[in-house]
Amino acid sequence: MRSYLEMLLQRNLSTLWASQVLSAVGDQLHMIAVVWISVQMAGAKAGFVVSAGAIAGLVVGLFAGQLADRWDRRTSMIVCDVMRGLTVAAVGIAAQAGALQLWHLAAVGVVCTVFTCLFEPCMLASMPTLAKTPAILRAMNSLMMMTFRLARLIGPALAGWLLSFLPIYTFFYVDSLSYFVSALAIWILGKNYQWRPIAAATGGGARAVVAEIYDAATMACRNRELFEILGFSLACGSIWAVIYFLGFPLLVKQSHFIGVRGVGAYATLICCYGVGNVISNIAVGTLELDKRPAYNVALGYVVMGFGFVVAASSPNLAIACLGCAIAAVGGPISDVATVNFFARLPDEYRGKINSLQRFVYSVGSAVGLLAAPMLFSVCLAQQGITYGAVIMAILGVIGVAFGRRRSAVSGNGHVRSEAVLASETAEAGNR
Numbered sequence: 001m002r003s004y005l006e007m008l009l010q011r012n013l014s015t016l017w018a019s020q021v022l023s024a025v026g027d028q029l030h031m032i033a034v035v036w037i038s039v040q041m042a043g044a045k046a047g048f049v050v051s052a053g054a055i056a057g058l059v060v061g062l063f064a065g066q067l068a069d070r071w072d073r074r075t076s077m078i079v080c081d082v083m084r085g086l087t088v089a090a091v092g093i094a095a096q097a098g099a100l101q102l103w104h105l106a107a108v109g110v111v112c113t114v115f116t117c118l119f120e121p122c123m124l125a126s127m128p129t130l131a132k133t134p135a136i137l138r139a140m141n142s143l144m145m146m147t148f149r150l151a152r153l154i155g156p157a158l159a160g161w162l163l164s165f166l167p168i169y170t171f172f173y174v175d176s177l178s179y180f181v182s183a184l185a186i187w188i189l190g191k192n193y194q195w196r197p198i199a200a201a202t203g204g205g206a207r208a209v210v211a212e213i214y215d216a217a218t219m220a221c222r223n224r225e226l227f228e229i230l231g232f233s234l235a236c237g238s239i240w241a242v243i244y245f246l247g248f249p250l251l252v253k254q255s256h257f258i259g260v261r262g263v264g265a266y267a268t269l270i271c272c273y274g275v276g277n278v279i280s281n282i283a284v285g286t287l288e289l290d291k292r293p294a295y296n297v298a299l300g301y302v303v304m305g306f307g308f309v310v311a312a313s314s315p316n317l318a319i320a321c322l323g324c325a326i327a328a329v330g331g332p333i334s335d336v337a338t339v340n341f342f343a344r345l346p347d348e349y350r351g352k353i354n355s356l357q358r359f360v361y362s363v364g365s366a367v368g369l370l371a372a373p374m375l376f377s378v379c380l381a382q383q384g385i386t387y388g389a390v391i392m393a394i395l396g397v398i399g400v401a402f403g404r405r406r407s408a409v410s411g412n413g414h415v416r417s418e419a420v421l422a423s424e425t426a427e428a429g430n431r
Contacts (some may be wrong), residue, residue, distance in 0.1 A: 006015065019185030019368075020182060024148050024151035025154050026179065027151060028151040031245075032156065032171065032266070037049065045142075047242075047369045053365035054114065057359070058366055074189065074196045074220070082179070084115045084116070088175045092172030093297070095169030117358060123144070124342070130193055145339060147276075152274025155271075157271050190230055202241065213356075216355070221281050226341075233361045234364040237364035237365055238364035239389070245314075253381075256380075259314055265317060268321060269320060272328075273324040273328045277331055278331040280333065294403055295400060298396045300396070301395060301396035303333065304331065306389075307329070308323065308327045311323030312382050323367050342354060
């Protein structure tokens with residue numbers, strides 16, 4: 001807790017974090033509006049609408065990290081926020097005018113994903129330079145990851161309150177405003193920080209960018225822990241996207257819960273997921289989970305799979321909410337291990353590896369969401385969620401078993417030192 005307090009007492013860092021919490025809450029309102037409107041208009045085919053953003057992430061996500069290691073990160077983040085704010089506001093205007101169509105929702109998903117893919121590597125790669133000590137860096141990483149968890153708690157609760165007197169399209173306006181606030185907070189940080197990497201890439205042209213992508217992929221193949229983390233992002237990330245984005249709203253629409261239905265029930269499930277996220281994030285946020293990153297990532301997915309099974313198996317909304325909260329505990333375990341491990345990489349490679357991880361996750365999400373309409377056309381949402389959750393848990397158990405075995409063979413659970421990681425990175429760059 002002391003690390004959290006030290007980080008929050010630095011006004012620039014606390015202002016930045018608060019702005020990202022607000023932005024993430026806006027994103028949750030946006031997500032609820034898009035998913036619910038899409039499900040009401042197209043049923044299970046809403047998966048195609050939601051997948052549009054994931055597909056865009058495939059195209060842009062792989063290159064975004066390279067740009068984060070080349071451009072001024074502060075300027076890039078401000079531009080991304082402004083463009084996202086304008087785009088989401090345009091969708092709100094279309095909805096208010098009664099002209100909203102499914103392709104509008106797909107289009108805003110594409111545009112926002114493109115700029116998010118550029119924004120996140122810049123933000124993550126800037127963390128080590130904004131924090132003064134390793135302890136504050138871990139606290140800052142934890143709190144930044146907690147923004148999405150707090151948003152899953154605050155956003156749905158706020159949605160339920162706003163829907164009592166405002167139409168759902170106002171959620172787009174709130175999200176738009178949150179992006180402009182984020183841009184202002186980043187601008188206030190000023191130019192005193194190191195917004196460009198020390199060893200910034202100097203080559204130009206598409207060929208140089210492709211070469212850097214190859215370097216990042218080579219490093220992932222040479223580092224076993226990193227390779228396994230990316231594997232879990234691909235497989236389990238796909239299942240999570242299907243369950244979270246499409247399974248839960250369909251579960252509510254199909255009147256699975258006795259005496260409860262409507263967007264309020266869906267928001268309640270997401271809110272309880274946020275409760276579990278926040279509690280878990282506080283508990284594990286400053287732990288050194290990067291000592292056995294792949295093991296902890298797998299452990300997180302075991303917990304997540306179990307919770308989703310509980311959520312889908314009960315027709316009682318309260319028990320389903322408990323299952324969502326249990327599932328949400330696994331997310332921070334996996335993410336804290338991943339982010340802290342990435343933070344130990346050389347500065348000029350953090351953006352590349354973060355981008356590669358996001359690309360792999362986007363591949364999984366796109367495949368899952370494109371396949372989801374076929375899955376839910378042959379089975380009910382309860383069955384689809386259960387099947388996916390069981391597979392996720394089994395994959396996690398396999399990962400935990402291999403992680404324990406590797407630790408026993410090596411005599412300890414520590415990942416390679418920063419010096420060895422840097423050496424591997426340099427070797428990958430020379431290939």
